[in-house]
Each structure stands twice: as structure tokens, then as C-alpha cells.
Amino acid sequence: MLTLDRVTKTFRAGAFGGGSTTAVDRVSFEVAPGELVSLIGESGSGKSTIGRMVLGLTHVSAGSLTLDGERVRPGKDFYRRVQGVFQDPFSCYNPVFKADRVFALVHRAYHPGVPDREWADRVEAAVRDVRLDPGQVLGRYPHQLSGGQLQRLLIARALLLDLRFLVADEITSMLDASTRIDVLNLLAGLKERGLGVLYITHDLSLGTYLAERTVVLRSGRVVERGDTQKVFGNPLHPYTRTLLAAVPRLNQPWTAAEPVEACAFHAGGARDTDLYETEPDHFVACAGLPDCGRTSA
């Protein structure tokens, strides 16, 4: 459904746009319908930029980003099918208006013909769909609701359109542990309805909880991607190993990562590509070891 092919994003910096930084560097991956792909990276990895490009909020500098074969183009038609939910629930709501206004905006823009009474019913149904009580959350200001409730209202809003694809950018980072799981279970429910979901996060344990496939991003480049169990069951890139080892786990010792002996990319003899497929649906990039490229295939 969603296909990224060598997508690149460069930002111009400097007083007259002299310098430039590459935030995203030739990233490629796919998301199929009914699939949840988690995009894992630390801060500065470019994952949020990718999310914004998928949503059409930022232009793509190079490469192609297509949804169902069509180029991503921001506009009402596009947003009928693709929506996003962001990290800070309190920042997503205009603080001077009531929280329901997000529904009213959708009503006005996408379903103007629907009479108010019927729209109210639809809103109520969507709110119940995300396991909230309409009586408790409708008619309130954002500061009167909790972060978890606000996030779920945003998902309810997305459901009021003909949603086919959802970008969830760090939607659980600002939530408490007890509400995180509820929001994630919602995403799992969406996936089961046939939506495609791109789940952007820095938290490995959350990513693996939900995702069929994972993309590990570092400094704008994909270092490893593929089936989640393969990527984390058998990590081949040193960065993936470091990430995995650094996650603090309950009742398990916190150890250092096992160093990578040989670069899987060069050992496989890959040339002219960015990623090498070591086994079906498990791709890895060059490990960046000192003797990479000097060993021949």
C-alpha cells in the first residue's frame, strides 16, 4: 500500500541556504494493507521526518513515496484516506477550543452534507469504538482530559474518515505505562480491520509488541529491516544490537551488546544496493566496521 523508494530529505541551512543537512537518506520500505510496520530510531534518526513526508506535511527532496501507486499529494482527497496521530496529545488540540472541535473540523471539511444529528451519532459511535465513554469526554476542554483520552479521541477522529492508512508518530511516549497498552491495543484493532499502520517509536519493546515488520533507522539511513522476529531474534547490525541491549528490562540483567565480528552486508557480496537480504525478509546495511569493503565476496 505504502511504498518508499530511496526517499531522501535534505534541509537547507545557513543564511542564504548555503549549507544543507540530509535528514533522510535513500530510505526504502513498504507497508502492506492490514500490516503494522514499526519505524524504530532514536532522536535525530529522521523517523519523524519520514512520518511527515508520508502525511504530505513536508516535501520529498528525492525518491518516490507512493500510496496505492499514486504519489503522495497533500489535499482533502488524500487526507480522506491517510491521517496521522502525533506525540504530544496536548499540543494537538487548540487550547482555546473544546476538544470536540477536531470532530467538527472533519464534519465541515469532509462530510458537509451529513446533518448534525446524524453526525453526532457517528461521533458517539467512533468514541465508543476507541473504548471511551462519550458522556465523559465530549464537551470538555483539552486541559480537562487526560493524555490517553486525548490520544484516543484523535484515533476516533481518524476513524470518522474513510481511513486506509494511519501514521502514528510516538503516540505513546507521553502516556503513562498503564494507558499506553490500551492505545496500542487500539492500533492492533485498526490493523485487523485492514488498515495499514506506520508506527514510529524509539521504544523497542512497544515496536515489537505490535509490528509484523520493523525498520531500524539511524542518522537517516536504514540499517536493518524485515520481519520483526528475525530482526530482533537475530540482529546482524551493530546498531540494532546496541539498541536491543540498551532497553532496560524487568528482571533481566542490563548487558552490553555482543559485538559484530563480520559485516553481513559485505560478507554476502552485495554491491550497488543499500541493503542486503541475508534471509527472506531480513535486510541489513553495511556494519561500518573498519575493514568493510576491503574483504572481497
Added chain:
Amino acid sequence: MTLTVNDLRVHYRTLRGEVRALDGVGFDLADGEILGLAGESGCGKTTLGKSLIRLDGRMRHAGGTVTLDGDELPLSDDRAMNAYRFHRISLVPQYSMSALNPTRRIGRMIRELLASRGVTVDTDELHRRLALVGLEPDVLDRYPIELSGGMKQRAVMVISTLLDPSVLIADEVTSALDVSNQQAVVGALTGLRDKGLVTSMIFVTHDLGLTSHIADSIMVMYAGKLAEKAPTKALTTGPRHPYTKMLIGSLPQVGARHKDRPLSGIEGSPPSLLDPPTRRPTTTPAGGPTGRVFDGCRFRDRCPLADSGCAEEPPVVEVAPRHTVACWKAA
């Protein structure tokens, strides 16, 4: 060194009444112990941290005592607390790394800060402490924007511990960091304790997994009161309070898959701690029990084990050596 907190109550004044952020909490901190303070947002853990050092003008000390090495801390008196602040109890505040002045080099900021408190520290000592937390001396010549989040956090930790306080309170110091930085910061904290620069520590966080790696004992708070306190191993392997159990159960571990075994969170949200001055009805119109959250166990509306007995507030009971729980069902 011992720190004893006894029935501490701290309220916030707001336009709509008083928020009883901390409503009767008591615990002990032993020599060389790292206590992890865990709980959801709004449970009072940050308030506890800040009240021990009296940093926030809106707080009102409403009751209880805090005793450090036999001296009772003058929590109501801002000026008297000056003698204790940074000297005997110090705090690394939440968001401190974003509070660094972006136009000052780190070294200059440290010198100005120390000068304002009348303390001088020679450069060698400063370098030694920076090395202890894993920072190069040239950090002093850099601007905050050139440092990563973890480095800034460690720099702030050095500043907070320059006067060798007995107790260091670290308030959510790892929340905004990436996993690779978190390890370094946690290592720096334990290093400070191991090298004796800080005697004991209170580590405030919402991340139970992280706490379990640094803390000797963990205290779980809920709605301004203590829910459970136990040595780390005992708490993570054998929790007794329903809230702790559900909290641990909602933590996904790497490898847990939704389709294999979906986890569940805790429905509902913590009760509001606002205590408005207007008189509320003591019964609902239907004649049922009052909804005031301050009567009885505060977790009972979200607790799967709650029954009519929970309308009375459970006392804090020691169920095993150094393992205390506030729950009727845990005994």
C-alpha cells in the same frame, strides 16, 4: 545517614481549591540506599521530590515531618531551607537539561552558579567529577546545543552534587533521553553513589523497568499516597498491591507479541486530588455513598479486587521484611 519521612502532606493552592498532591506519605531512606519512586503522572512523586528541598513557592506544607540525620527539616520556611538546599539535600529537577542557558558555555555557567552561592571549586576537582560521570573536560568549553541530551543531563548532575549532599533526588532524569543515553546517565548516578560523593539517592521515574536496574528498593505511589514499598527484587517478582501487579503486567517486554498474548492496561484514570472549599453533598441524590475520593482506598474504582471493605482507607502494613503495602487484600 538516615532520612525519615513521617506522614508528609503537601498541598498546592489553586483558584479552585487545594490540590492534595501528597496526602500522608512515610518512608525511610537508609545509608547508601537508592530508592526508586515510581507511579503515574499525578501520583505525587515529583511533589515529594520537590517538597524535600522546598523549591516550589506554590506548595504548602500541610503536615508531617522530614528528619535528616536527626535534624528536622524546616519545610515551611523557605529561607531556613537555604542552609540545607544543595548542601545536604540536592535535586536534579525535571527538564533541567532544557533549562541550560543556550548562550552560555557550560564552564562559565557553572562558575556563575557557584559564585552566586558563595562557593568556589577548583578546576581539578571539577574535572575529576566530570570524569566520574563520563564527561571530557572540554565539555566546559562547549555550548549546551553542542551536547547530547545525556551529556547535558550529566553536566547538570555534576552541578547538583558539587557540594556533596547526603541525599540526591533525581527527578525524571532519563525520561527525555534515548535508550543509549539512558544507560550512561544511570551509570553516572550509581557511580556518584559508589564513589561516596552522594550518600543516598531518590530516583523518581515513571519507568518501572529502568528503576529496577538502579534502585535497591522501590516505592510505588498512587494518588498522593504510598501503595507499596519493597526491595526491588521482591517488588518485581512478587508484588502484593493490585496496582503494582497491573502496572507490571502492562509493561511489554521485547519479544512479547500482541497476537500471542495481548497485554491490558488499567482502565480509568487516577482520581482528582482537588479538594474544593465548597461543601459537597455527603450523599448522592439517590442516597448512595459519597463519591469523595478522600474516603477509603483511592484505587478502589479501578481495582478488580475492590469490595465494600475498601471504602475504609487501608493502613500501611508490613507483610514481609521491609515490604510494606497499603491494601486490605494484600495481607
Added chain:
Amino acid sequence: MSTLPDPAPDAPPAEAPVDRPGRESLHYAVRNPKLIIGVSLVAILLAVGVIGPVLLGDGNPNEYVGPQAAAPDGTYWMGTTTFGQDVYAQFVHGLRATFLVGVVGGAIAAVIAMLVGFLAGYRGGVTDEILNMLTNVVLVIPALAVLLIINAYMGVRSVAVQGLFIGLTSWPWAARAIRAQTFSLRTREFVDLARLSGSGTWRIVFREIAPNMSSYLFMMFILLFGGSILIASSLDFIGLGPTEGVSLGLMLQSAQQWSALQLGMWWWFVPPGAGITAIVGALYVANVGLDEVFNPKLRES
């Protein structure tokens, strides 16, 4: 599984007021002394300026009605000028004119500043560059020189026209300020969400960004209003004022021209001078008070 009922049940609507964001501001507003004093003073002078001329009837304030250079007494509360004009009549008419030029100049400047500032701040890029150039050009144009040239071409000038030209030249600093605020609000995620809901640029600017800056815009208008009055008075004083009617600045100008100070005719220049000072000073004090109301960190509670 539906959510469990709220443990602290909401009081019925009659008991607890809805928690609107503006309510807290209002509570502090009526308790802030600077704001109260400033607003009261301006309101009193405004009342005088509006009602005073009505009470005086249809007379032209510049008519020679009384004895020349008379000190204040029972009939002429503020005395008369060298030519026998009633200073009090001039004063109340002048207040009205001064307020008018403030409103016209302030409103025009505010509208232009908002259009330029919002567009530059929200769009960024090339639009921002062009609008910045425009702002800079208008900023450095000497308003005085422009008005001198306009004077040469226009025979008759009215207060409204004066207000118009002041408005056209005093908006740049406000546009800059609005642009800066818009930049910071633009990155907030609710703006992204509005884009994802299909809203266009101007809709987002006026429905999402401006309401979040309402206190800022309000204060800015007050400053433009006061600034307009000051500029108008200065222009009047050096002879570039309106050719008909009277304003406080014009009174000061004639008083100075006819040596009121040397002749000891304090009643001619003290009222207009005090009037201008009072209006503009009260506005600025009220503005400081308003800042305290809107910005919780400045409150001394």
C-alpha cells in the same frame, strides 16, 4: 469493557461553573490595580470627549467667544486663549479628535500588521522574504518626510486622513512581532492536525493561530492606539496637523506659537498636555497590567 465511572462524580452544572480558559483571566483582571486604574482613566477621558461636545451644543470651538487671555473662572472653566476662544470647548473637542485619530490609525496599522505578520510567519520561505523586505522598507521611510510631501499636495486635511497616514506608516514593528509569534505557533501540532483536516492557510491563521494569540493582539492594538495618538500630537505640534477642527496637539501648537508659556497662560497648554499624557500613560499602564493578567508568571500572588 466500558470505562468505569469517574470516582469523583462531576457536580451538576448548577454547582460548578464550566472551566473555560478565559475565566481565570477575568478573575485576575478585575483584581489587577494597574489595569483597573488605567482603564478607568481612559474611560473617563473618553466619556468627556464623547459627551462633552454634545453638552456644549453646536458651537465651533475655534470661535472667538470670550474675553481674551482670561484665566479660568466660573464661565470659562479653563479660561480663554489669546483670541478669546474657550479653552474648555477646545479641550473636549480635541479629546474627541485625539481618540478618533488613535482609533483610525491604530486600527489601520493593526490590520496591515496582522495581514503581513500572519502571512509571513505562517508561509515562511519566499513569501516571508518578500514581506520582510516590504516591512523593512516601510520601517525606514521617514514618516515625517512623507507627510510633508503629502501636505504640499493636499489642501485640506482632516483628522481621519491624518489617522490613515499614521496607520500606513506605523505597522512594521507590530508585523514583526506577530510574525515571530506565528512562527512559534505554527510548529504546534494542532496546526498540523488542521492541515490534515483540509483547512487552508487563512482558515488556519484566523481559526487556529490568532485565537491563541488573542491577548497578544489585544495588547498590540492598545500600543498602536497609544502610539498613534502620540505621533498625531507630534505632527500637530510642528504644524502638520489637520486644517480644520481642533485637536489636543493643535492646541499645544497654538499655545506655543502665541507664547502662552512666557505670558503665563498656563490654562492654555496644561490641559491639552495633561490630556495627552493621561491617555497615553494610562493606556501603557493598563497594558502592563494586562500583561500580568495574561502571563501567570508575572503575577505577584
